[in-house]
Amino acid sequence: MEYRQRHLEAKITRLRQAVPVILVLGARQAGKSTLLSHLAPDAHRVVFDPVIDVNNAREDPELFLDQYQPPLILDEVQYVPDLLGVIKRRVDEDPHPGRYLLTGSQNLMLLSTVSESMAGRVAVLDLPFLSLAERCHAAGTAGTWVEDLFKTDAMDRLRSRGRLAPRASEPTLASRLWRGGFPGHLDQDDAILPDLFASYMRTYIERDVRRVATVEDANLFSRFVGLCAAHSGQEINHAQLGRELGITHHTAQRWLAILRATYQWLEVPAFSGNPAKRISQRPKGYFTDTGLAAWTQRISSPTALMSNPIQGALFETHVVLDLLKQTQTMTHPPRAHHWRAHSGAEVDLLLERDGMFVAVEAKSSARVTRADTRGIRAFRETYPHLEHGIGVVVAAVRETALVGEDIIAVPYDIA
Numbered sequence: 358m359e360y361r362q363r364h365l366e367a368k369i370t371r372l373r374q375a376v377p378v379i380l381v382l383g384a385r386q387a388g389k390s391t392l393l394s395h396l397a398p399d400a401h402r403v404v405f406d407p408v409i410d411v412n413n414a415r416e417d418p419e420l421f422l423d424q425y426q427p428p429l430i431l432d433e434v435q436y437v438p439d440l441l442g443v444i445k446r447r448v449d450e451d452p453h454p455g456r457y458l459l460t461g462s463q464n465l466m467l468l469s470t471v472s473e474s475m476a477g478r479v480a481v482l483d484l485p486f487l488s489l490a491e492r493c494h495a496a497g498t499a500g501t502w503v504e505d506l507f508k509t510d511a512m513d514r515l516r517s518r519g520r521l522a523p524r525a526s527e528p529t530l531a532s533r534l535w536r537g538g539f540p541g542h543l544d545q546d547d548a549i550l551p552d553l554f555a556s557y558m559r560t561y562i563e564r565d566v567r568r569v570a571t572v573e574d575a576n577l578f579s580r581f582v583g584l585c586a587a588h589s590g591q592e593i594n595h596a597q598l599g600r601e602l603g604i605t606h607h608t609a610q611r612w613l614a615i616l617r618a619t620y621q622w623l624e625v626p627a628f629s630g631n632p633a634k635r636i637s638q639r640p641k642g643y644f645t646d647t648g649l650a651a652w653t654q655r656i657s658s659p660t661a662l663m664s665n666p667i668q669g670a671l672f673e674t675h676v677v678l679d680l681l682k683q684t685q686t687m688t689h690p691p692r693a694h695h696w697r698a699h700s701g702a703e704v705d706l707l708l709e710r711d712g713m714f715v716a717v718e719a720k721s722s723a724r725v726t727r728a729d730t731r732g733i734r735a736f737r738e739t740y741p742h743l744e745h746g747i748g749v750v751v752a753a754v755r756e757t758a759l760v761g762e763d764i765i766a767v768p769y770d771i772a
Contacts, residue, residue: 358544362496363392364685365482370396372480373455377448380434380459383484384620384645385561388540389460392484393430397458400428405436407568418443427456435463445475452478463565463619485620486538486646488682489675493521495772501683502771506708506715507691511747512765516757521770530721530753530769531659534671537648547658554652558582565619570611577602581612585622585642586650590670590677590705592639592697593624613642621645625677628694628707630740637697643678647671672721676751676769677706680717684708691715702735715746723753725766733764 365381372379373396381389394402403425405411414421418440422429434440444457490496505514526543527533536542542553562575572578581602588598599609616622624640644650650671656662662671684690691710697703706717716733733748748764760766 358541360391360395361487361491361494361540361543363388363484363491364488364496364501364682365392365484366396367497368685369393369482372482373397373458375454376478376480377452377454377456378444378459378475378479379455379457380461380479380481381484382461382481382620384486385462385565386539386541386557387462387484387486387620389462389484390430390432391540393458393460397428397430397455400430400458401425402430402432404432405434407436407564414440422447427453428458429456430458430460432460433462434459435461441475445478448475448478463568482685483620485678485682487540487543488538488679489521489533489770490683490772492527492533492538492543493524495521497686501686502767503680503683503708504687506746506749507710507713512759512763515749515765515767515771518757519772520768521772523770529659530672531663531668533770534647534668534675535651535656535659535662537646537651539646539648542648550648551652551657554649557649558653561619561621566615570615572612572615577604578612581609582616582621583653585613585616586644586653587667589642589644589650589667590673591641592627592637593642594639621649623678623681625693625695625706628696628709630696630743637699641695643674645678647675650674669721672753672769673705673719676717676719679769680706680708680751696732696736698735698739700735702732702739704732704736707736713744713746714740716748718748718750719769720750720752723755725750725752725754725758725760727761729766730761730764734761 369379383389403411410416412421414437422443448456502515502518505511508514527536542550562578566572584598584601595610596606599606613622623643623645626640627638651662654667656665662668681693691708694707695705696707704716705719708715716736718732720729729750730748737745750760750766751769752766754766754768757765757767
């Protein structure tokens with residue numbers, strides 16, 4: 358499989374010179390091990406297993422570490438929690454930067470354990486599935502366009518950017534959404550992708566879900582995953598999720614927490630601003646890979662996706678997640694919110710940094726009109742006292758164009 362540069366590379370490289378332990382968290386098969394092996398080719402790598410005690414790491418963690426000289430890559434460290442205490446003692450004795458590079462695909466207990474045992478000694482980073490720029494070998498070539506949004510000349514910067522070159526296996530918007538961002542899937546034929554997603558889901562439930570929580574009915578949980586995929590891009594209503602599957606809202610809430618903890622689900626909080634305003638306070642949820650989401654809905658091809666009612670939601674999911682992935686390159690990433698008034702006006706994504714708010718809308722159509730900017734204009738009118746940056750409508754348009762006062766439409770595949 359051909360390696361693709363990741364947005365996190367520069368940040369990890371800097372941190373390896375500053376802290377002794379780096380922990381990269383993310384979903385199974387997001388590319389964590391490949392990334393660290395690429396950045397530290399001289400490091401020995403050990404992959405832990407939930408069943409097998411690899412090299413007696415669980416039985417005797419001290420002896421295990423004695424076998425290797427740093428730098429050392431330790432994959433899936435959630436399976437050997439006792440090892441973390443030993444690493445902590447060793448970096449206390451020798452805090453030389455870049456000694457241990459850890460990965461994990463579950464954060465229910467791992468994140469709190471690492472933070473408590475190695476505070477000040479560890480940098481914790483999240484690695485999502487591939488962004489569109491990463492898939493097209495364009496990560497890090499000229500910065501990310503999300504950085505342009507907070508510049509004083511944002512409009513000119515966006516106009517000067519071109520578009521990403523389509524890959525042969527995903528030449529259209531529909532194919533990009535349908536295939537998703539699994540690194541191991543990029544060079545596979547369309548015909549084999551459903552089998553790969555099916556195997557991934559089976560492994561995910563058996564090896565991840567059932568080891569972090571009690572889930573008696575794997576088939577029912579699998580249906581719950583599909584239900585969440587169908588609700589990607591919507592505000593979260595645990596009671597509704599429970600009713601649709603015949604489970605309690607407490608169970609739905611617990612299962613959704615499992616999806617979050619295993620990096621299959623991401624939530625964007627609501628922006629309140631003024632509590633006196635009649636606005637929604639519920640977060641919006643997003644399935645973290647559009648390809649896996651499409652598979653759960655049994656969408657058989659990119660062509661079928663374009664006529665499926667979920668197509669618009671998957672496009673919004675792609676846009677929101679892609680922008681958030683790009684923010685990883687920023688030294689000071691913006692905070693992310695969504696906004697919806699009870700009148701129906703809404704903004705898909707609000708990016709806030711240094712008191713400036715950039716409102717972003719996602720529209721899967723190839724034509725953007727003033728009507729598509731209604732949510733952005735409503736947000737500005739509701740909060741006139743805020744500092745508003747440009748408004749952005751990300752769409753399937755061919756070129757960047759002005760569509761309103763300080764509102765610009767940009768191609769979803771802008772470079």
